[in-house]
Amino acid sequence: xxxxxxxxxxxxxxxxxxxxxxxxxxxxxxxxxxxxxxxxxxxxxxxxxxxxxxxxxxxxxxxxxxxxxxxxxxxxxxxxxxxxxxxxxxxxxxxxxxxxxxxxxxxxxxxxxxxxxxxxxxxxxxxxxxxxxxxxxxxxxxxxxxxxxxxxxxxxxxxxxxxxxxxxxxxxxxxxxxxxxxxxxxxxxxxxxxxxxxxxxx
Amino acid sequence: xxxxxxxxxxxxxxxxxxxxxxxxxxxxxxxxxxxxxxxxxxxxxxxxxxxxxxxxxxxxxxxxxxxxxxxxxxxxxxxxxxxxxxxxxxxxxxxxxxxxxxxxxxxxxxxxxxxxxxxxxxxxxxxxxxxxxxxxxxxxxxxxxxxxxxxxxxxxxxxxxxxxxxxxxxxxxxxxxxxxxxxxxxxxxxxxxxxxxxxxxxxxxxxxxxxxxxxxxxxxxxxxxxxxxxxxxxxxxxxxxxxxxxxxxxxxxxxxxxxxxxxxxx
Numbered sequence: 001x002x003x004x005x006x007x008x009x010x011x012x013x014x015x016x017x018x019x020x021x022x023x024x025x026x027x028x029x030x031x032x033x034x035x036x037x038x039x040x041x042x043x044x045x046x047x048x049x050x051x052x053x054x055x056x057x058x059x060x061x062x063x064x065x066x067x068x069x070x071x072x073x074x075x076x077x078x079x080x081x082x083x084x085x086x087x088x089x090x091x092x093x094x095x096x097x098x099x100x101x102x103x104x105x106x107x108x109x110x111x112x113x114x115x116x117x118x119x120x121x122x123x124x125x126x127x128x129x130x131x132x133x134x135x136x137x138x139x140x141x142x143x144x145x146x147x148x149x150x151x152x153x154x155x156x157x158x159x160x161x162x163x164x165x166x167x168x169x170x171x172x173x174x175x176x177x178x179x180x181x182x183x184x185x186x187x188x189x190x191x192x193x194x195x196x197x198x199x200x201x202x
Numbered sequence: 203x204x205x206x207x208x209x210x211x212x213x214x215x216x217x218x219x220x221x222x223x224x225x226x227x228x229x230x231x232x233x234x235x236x237x238x239x240x241x242x243x244x245x246x247x248x249x250x251x252x253x254x255x256x257x258x259x260x261x262x263x264x265x266x267x268x269x270x271x272x273x274x275x276x277x278x279x280x281x282x283x284x285x286x287x288x289x290x291x292x293x294x295x296x297x298x299x300x301x302x303x304x305x306x307x308x309x310x311x312x313x314x315x316x317x318x319x320x321x322x323x324x325x326x327x328x329x330x331x332x333x334x335x336x337x338x339x340x341x342x343x344x345x346x347x348x349x350x351x352x353x354x355x356x357x358x359x360x361x362x363x364x365x366x367x368x369x370x371x372x373x374x375x376x377x378x379x380x381x382x383x384x385x386x387x388x389x390x391x392x393x394x395x396x397x398x399x400x401x402x403x404x405x406x407x408x409x410x411x412x413x414x415x416x417x418x419x420x421x422x423x424x425x426x427x428x429x430x431x432x433x434x435x436x437x438x439x440x441x442x443x444x445x446x447x448x449x450x451x452x453x454x455x456x457x458x459x460x461x462x463x464x465x466x467x468x
Contacts, residue, residue, distance in 0.1 A: 119443065150258060163455070166455045187255065190258075
């Protein structure tokens with residue numbers, strides 16, 4: 001036992017490290033640290049190696065800014081994907097969601113954030129300039145904005161539309177309306193109005 | 203002493219959202235009855251959350267909250283007004299957020315601010331309906347008055363002398379317009395044109411609709427914007443975030459008709 005009744009120093013450091021992770025409170029951090037203490041050494045080593053590998057082997061694709069092990073990333077180097085179609089997402093995780101649909105065969109651009117001016121996050125804080133440069137190079141026919149349908153997401157879409165629109169590239173965004181399984185009773189007026197506008201023949 | 207009810211109703215305009223954890227958000231809301239308050243909505247970022255669209259920033263909603271240990275918890279929300287026109291245009295969104303940020307920064311939690319909710323609601327409604335964006339100056343001027351920073355505009359703020367109809371210094375340090383003789387003691391400020399002085403004075407007594415109906419040249423709009431930003435920065439002792447963002451937008455190419463993306467894709 002360390003002086004003062006606290007845990008030994010290595011465990012205290014591990015608790016502190018877990019506590020810094022998003023969504024992990026002090027009790028969860030303690031539980032995780034004592035769990036690591038109990039698991040076989042190989043399992044602990046695998047965890048440590050996995051963490052280090054993420055830091056050592058993952059880079060950003062120079063073209064789309066997706067996280068990748070190789071540059072260009074798999075999406076940018078795949079010649080079967082349509083290079084004239086760029087889907088713009090807020091974070092690399094969003095690519096996985098879009099890929100799961102199997103409905104998109106173009107390429108991506110990761111903004112690594114979203115405009116949130118109230119919190120001081122402006123255009124210079126996200127990767128918009130890289131997108132502009134990509135469009136200026138040529139060969140892009142359409143930008144599909146796949147930001148969240150929130151005030152911030154909409155503002156980001158409109159900002160990029162105004163920035164890139166004059167270059168003659170079509171800027172579109174994902175349709176807005178009701179999610180599957182939604183309940184009309186609880187739907188807000190704005191979503192319902194947009195769903196009505198985007199209605200389709202049955 | 204009667205125990206406070208565990209659940210209570212509130213109605214207000216959502217000023218701000220901060221995301222925490224995997225799917226929760228903390229919302230700052232401004233209401234007429236209890237002033238500014240904060241609460242957490244659990245799971246609100248999930249696609250199937252019932253409250254998601256009702257708690258978007260710049261939405262006027264009715265809410266039900268349960269008292270929590272540190273933060274109260276939103277349990278229900280229903281839109282009263284979504285100010286849709288604010289969301290379909292980049293500049294209008296920015297104007298609405300600028301008003302929301304000022305309310306957030308100039309008010310304290312759970313302090314009633316009589317008249318401010320009605321002012322915010324009226325200005326957001328007008329901007330959403332297409333009113334010119336110089337209405338934000340009207341909002342700023344009235345917000346300052348309501349929060350204790352009323353400007354002295356009828357005579358010199360330092361010596362009380364009557365002001366001639368001429369270019370006049372508007373000084374934050376002095377708390378209003380300053381005559382030529384007192385300029386040296388005013389501690390800086392911004393010179394307002396004759397028309398600028400008239401517009402600022404008119405704003406005090408006009409309704410939002412009357413002020414929005416004013417024809418203001420782009421030069422005068424810039425002059426008033428710069429003057430009000432000076433005042434706001436002085437009283438807040440910092441630059442609001444939205445100021446920098448509005449400058450960013452001003453550098454963009456002009457808006458084009460399909461900006462809101464509602465054009466159908468064939």
